[in-house]
Amino acid sequence: MQLPFGMQNDRLVIRKVITKALLPLGDTALDLTPFLVMAGLSVAAAALLRWKFPGRQWARRLVQTASAVAFIMGVHPCACMTRDIILGANALGRDDLNAFKYLIVFGTVATMSIVFGRIFCGWLCPLGFAQELLAKLTTWTRKAENQTLVLYIRYGLGVFFLGTLFYSSYRTKPATFSFIEHAMVFYTMGLCLLVLTVLTDPAKDWFFKRRVRYIVLGSVFAVYIYGIYANGPFCVFFTAYVEWASLISCFGVLLVSIVLGNAWCRYMCPEGACIGLLSAEAAWQINRNDQCIACGACEDVCPVDCITKGIRDRKTCLYCGRCIDACPVDALAVVN
Amino acid sequence: MMICDCGFVIADWWKERNRATGCLTSLRNPQSPIRNRRWPASTLSFILTLSLLSPALCGESHDWPMFGHDPARQGISPVRFASTTLGKQWATLPPRALFTYVEGTPYWSSPSLATIDGQPRVFLGCYDNNVQCFDGATGKEAWTFTTGDAVGATPAYAVIDGRPMLFVASADRSIYALDPSPKLARDANRRIWQVETMRWRQTVNPARMANPMVATVDGRLVLFCGVWNNDQSGTENVQKGEVIAFEPKTGDILWRRLLGTGAVNTPCLGTVGGEPALFVPYEPGAIFAISARDGRDLWPKPYAAAEELHGGISVGKLPDGRQLLFFGGRTAWAYAADAETGEQVWDINVGTWVDSTPAFAVVDGRPTVFFGTYTYFVFACDAATGAELWRYRTRGIIQGSPAIATMGDEPVVCVNALDDHVYVLGARDGRFVFRHHLGKFPWTHYLKGKTIWSSCVVGALGGEPMIVAPSYSGVITAFAVNGKDANAGPPEDSMWDALGVAYTIPVLVVVAIVLALTFRRLIAARR
Numbered sequence: 001m002q003l004p005f006g007m008q009n010d011r012l013v014i015r016k017v018i019t020k021a022l023l024p025l026g027d028t029a030l031d032l033t034p035f036l037v038m039a040g041l042s043v044a045a046a047a048l049l050r051w052k053f054p055g056r057q058w059a060r061r062l063v064q065t066a067s068a069v070a071f072i073m074g075v076h077p078c079a080c081m082t083r084d085i086i087l088g089a090n091a092l093g094r095d096d097l098n099a100f101k102y103l104i105v106f107g108t109v110a111t112m113s114i115v116f117g118r119i120f121c122g123w124l125c126p127l128g129f130a131q132e133l134l135a136k137l138t139t140w141t142r143k144a145e146n147q148t149l150v151l152y153i154r155y156g157l158g159v160f161f162l163g164t165l166f167y168s169s170y171r172t173k174p175a176t177f178s179f180i181e182h183a184m185v186f187y188t189m190g191l192c193l194l195v196l197t198v199l200t201d202p203a204k205d206w207f208f209k210r211r212v213r214y215i216v217l218g219s220v221f222a223v224y225i226y227g228i229y230a231n232g233p234f235c236v237f238f239t240a241y242v243e244w245a246s247l248i249s250c251f252g253v254l255l256v257s258i259v260l261g262n263a264w265c266r267y268m269c270p271e272g273a274c275i276g277l278l279s280a281e282a283a284w285q286i287n288r289n290d291q292c293i294a295c296g297a298c299e300d301v302c303p304v305d306c307i308t309k310g311i312r313d314r315k316t317c318l319y320c321g322r323c324i325d326a327c328p329v330d331a332l333a334v335v336n
Numbered sequence: 337m338m339i340c341d342c343g344f345v346i347a348d349w350w351k352e353r354n355r356a357t358g359c360l361t362s363l364r365n366p367q368s369p370i371r372n373r374r375w376p377a378s379t380l381s382f383i384l385t386l387s388l389l390s391p392a393l394c395g396e397s398h399d400w401p402m403f404g405h406d407p408a409r410q411g412i413s414p415v416r417f418a419s420t421t422l423g424k425q426w427a428t429l430p431p432r433a434l435f436t437y438v439e440g441t442p443y444w445s446s447p448s449l450a451t452i453d454g455q456p457r458v459f460l461g462c463y464d465n466n467v468q469c470f471d472g473a474t475g476k477e478a479w480t481f482t483t484g485d486a487v488g489a490t491p492a493y494a495v496i497d498g499r500p501m502l503f504v505a506s507a508d509r510s511i512y513a514l515d516p517s518p519k520l521a522r523d524a525n526r527r528i529w530q531v532e533t534m535r536w537r538q539t540v541n542p543a544r545m546a547n548p549m550v551a552t553v554d555g556r557l558v559l560f561c562g563v564w565n566n567d568q569s570g571t572e573n574v575q576k577g578e579v580i581a582f583e584p585k586t587g588d589i590l591w592r593r594l595l596g597t598g599a600v601n602t603p604c605l606g607t608v609g610g611e612p613a614l615f616v617p618y619e620p621g622a623i624f625a626i627s628a629r630d631g632r633d634l635w636p637k638p639y640a641a642a643e644e645l646h647g648g649i650s651v652g653k654l655p656d657g658r659q660l661l662f663f664g665g666r667t668a669w670a671y672a673a674d675a676e677t678g679e680q681v682w683d684i685n686v687g688t689w690v691d692s693t694p695a696f697a698v699v700d701g702r703p704t705v706f707f708g709t710y711t712y713f714v715f716a717c718d719a720a721t722g723a724e725l726w727r728y729r730t731r732g733i734i735q736g737s738p739a740i741a742t743m744g745d746e747p748v749v750c751v752n753a754l755d756d757h758v759y760v761l762g763a764r765d766g767r768f769v770f771r772h773h774l775g776k777f778p779w780t781h782y783l784k785g786k787t788i789w790s791s792c793v794v795g796a797l798g799g800e801p802m803i804v805a806p807s808y809s810g811v812i813t814a815f816a817v818n819g820k821d822a823n824a825g826p827p828e829d830s831m832w833d834a835l836g837v838a839y840t841i842p843v844l845v846v847v848a849i850v851l852a853l854t855f856r857r858l859i860a861a862r863r
Contacts, residue, residue: 019642020641020642021621024640026596026620027595027596027620027621027622027624027638028596028598028618028621028622029620029640029641029642029643029644030621093568093570093573094541094566094568094575095566095597095598095599096573096575096597097575097597097598097620098598098620148859227439227783227784227786228783229784229785
């Protein structure tokens with residue numbers, strides 16, 4: 001095993017700790033391990049979500065940690081479900097190995113989403129996990145005494161972040177092939193502007209949530225249908241190596257989540273948008289019963305602010321269960 | 337294994353001829369003397385080492401008879417250009433318009449070069465189902481043979497029992513043996529034999545054929561080809577990746593080895609435990625070492641790659657006697673593995689995909705391997721340790737395999753890039769030597785990994801060392817030392833690069849203003 005990152009030939013190199021398949025499918029590089037891990041963790045997450053118990057959020061952190069470790073350390077093919085649908089369907093009957101490699105990702109996540117809801121986003125996704133952890137800094141900064149200093153720190157981070165993004169945009173060059181491949185850098189820049197707008201006008205949150213991620217999903221589908229190999233911030237966690245644009249956009253997403261929790265999940269993530277559409281009519285739903293006293297405790301803890309006056313947005317909800325745990329009268333529950 | 341050591345034989349013959357004539361002369365044209373001059377020791381050792389380390393066919397050493405020049409796919413040509421001042425020698429006529437194009441098919445295959453009955457010939461496959469032969473001295477079309485589908489694999493040339501033969505692998509699932517003799521009429525039927533690797537049904541898809549090669553195994557010539565066939569029928573679905581060995585004279589199948597359902601890419605020939613071995617890249621992510629005699633496995637288990645292998649493999653022998661396989665994959669890494677055991681020896685980060693076949697040569701006594709990558713770079717690495725020696729940034733993706741030759745006193749690397757240019761770089765230090773525009777990219781957009789184009793090759797045509805560079809524009813261009821200078825100079829950053837700065841700065845200013853105003857409002861709100 002080698003170190004997962006380092007400098008090599010004056011390039012930042014990030015590689016998986018496990019570089020070869022643990023459970024190869026025949027004489028291929030396709031590793032079955034991540035799919036088994038994904039399926040297993042999904043079932044575990046579903047079980048933990050279904051039955052309420054004290055400390056459930058700690059259990060959720062354990063599942064998220066296990067998932068992040070598995071995805072970060074292991075090597076496996078692209079986990080981009082939007083791309084995998086297109087490439088896998090195209091390969092069926094012609095190259096079944098490739099078709100399996102692509103469709104198994106979508107198949108695993110879609111099955112779990114249709115049955116258990118959007119638990120991939122709330123319990124497995126390492127990018128969402130990282131955002132949640134960083135969002136805790138926001139909680140700390142709200143309690144800090146010197147708010148002006150905190151704001152200047154955010155300002156400095158924002159300038160540094162934007163400068164890095166623009167350097168990356170210069171490197172990718174407009175009107176070249178790489179420009180489209182690395183377009184997620186520009187989406188992330190747009191996310192930064194969205195977040196800044198929402199911070200000053202919280203009513204914009206719903207306006208953007210209902211629109212932006214579906215525009216992103218549509219544009220991403222169009223790019224993949226054209227066969228262009230666009231990357232994204234989640235590639236840092238899933239793929240066997242990291243391109244500069246993926247790293248930059250992931251860095252930007254994480255920085256933005258300091259000021260607004262799970263901003264990427266709310267507004268931009270195309271995979272989340274796709275899973276959200278599948279889970280809107282999932283077999284498992286979080287419902288509110290008549291015991292609700294409209295205290296707003298569920299709204300306060302929701303990482304993506306998907307609850308408004310007790311009504312949950314099914315397509316945005318991450319199924320993290322924090323609302324259920326926070327409810328003082330047990331008015332919320334997962335029902336089949 | 338009996339590796340045809342024609343390189344040794346020819347080197348000795350070359351010295352004898354020199355002693356007899358009193359000067360250095362071209363093998364092909366005794367009337368065309370090469371300047372009599374002292375060769376630097378390093379250059380001489382480079383050239384002699386080429387003949388030592390390059391298993392060659394019993395043919396003309398200045399030919400480029402197959403993909404990668406020889407069964408080891410090392411990409412070395414022993415031709416020596418008099419200098420680095422290259423001019424355009426000839427170019428084929430502009431092609432007809434593109435009628436159809438299927439992703440995954442190159443416009444031209446990489447060429448093979450041969451001199452037959454004193455006539456220099458260039459052979460290429462084309463996306464329009466044809467195999468084309470051009471006069472290597474003038475670039476004029478000599479003859480065309482039409483197959484049933486695209487020909488993306490490089491034709492392989494060999495002399496079988498004194499008869500010149502050209503072997504073509506077509507996507508119509510067939511291997512053809514053609515008579516490339518210049519004595520035949522232009523419209524003569526050149527087919528000697530044809531073998532269909534899978535029967536036709538209305539549900540079959542075009543096959544994917546690896547570059548065929550003819551190699552000497554146990555003293556006799558054998559034709560090898562990797563084939564992937566697909567019948568998309570719902571009830572009798574076929575997906576077969578296999579290696580087939582043919583008797584080149586008759587087309588009889590000697591053996592077939594099925595590797596799996598995935599595609600098979602360009603294999604190379606080496607040895608395992610003294611037995612002739614084919615090292616076959618299996619695209620889903622493995623390398624097989626199979627006996628060239630009967631196709632059985634020679635390693636305990638295949639080499640398990642970290643990702644898909646879309647390029648070919650080359651094999652090189654180090655001065656310490658070790659045989660290493662060199663290859664890249666669809667990760668950010670290029671690799672070397674021990675040919676005897678299949679164990680990985682080293683890897684090096686090259687940024688992103690390597691879809692080409694690496695070239696191997698001993699430069700100034702140091703075994704060196706050359707990779708072209710999707711990050712626009714040509715890398716040169718120490719073949720024994722993987723340590724990077726130099727890298728050179730072109731201005732486009734490099735998908736073609738490098739070709740190595742000598743110009744003046746200097747070993748050089750020739751490679752095509754997606755910036756529409758052919759490059760020649762010094763093999764010692766990667767210094768820029770030559771660049772020329774080959775023709776514009778004809779399609780509306782490029783599909784990463786699926787838009788394929790071919791490699792340039794080097795050989796002596798009509799006694800003249802030439803670089804032959806096919807382009808996706810449809811034109812094939814040959815460069816030689818001919819008193820002209822077609823060097824476009826080193827690449828400069830394009831207008832779009834400058835525009836990137838112009839585009840970036842105003843946007844940066846606008847967003848910085850928005851950022852500042854927003855934080856100002858935040859601060860004001862908190863007060």
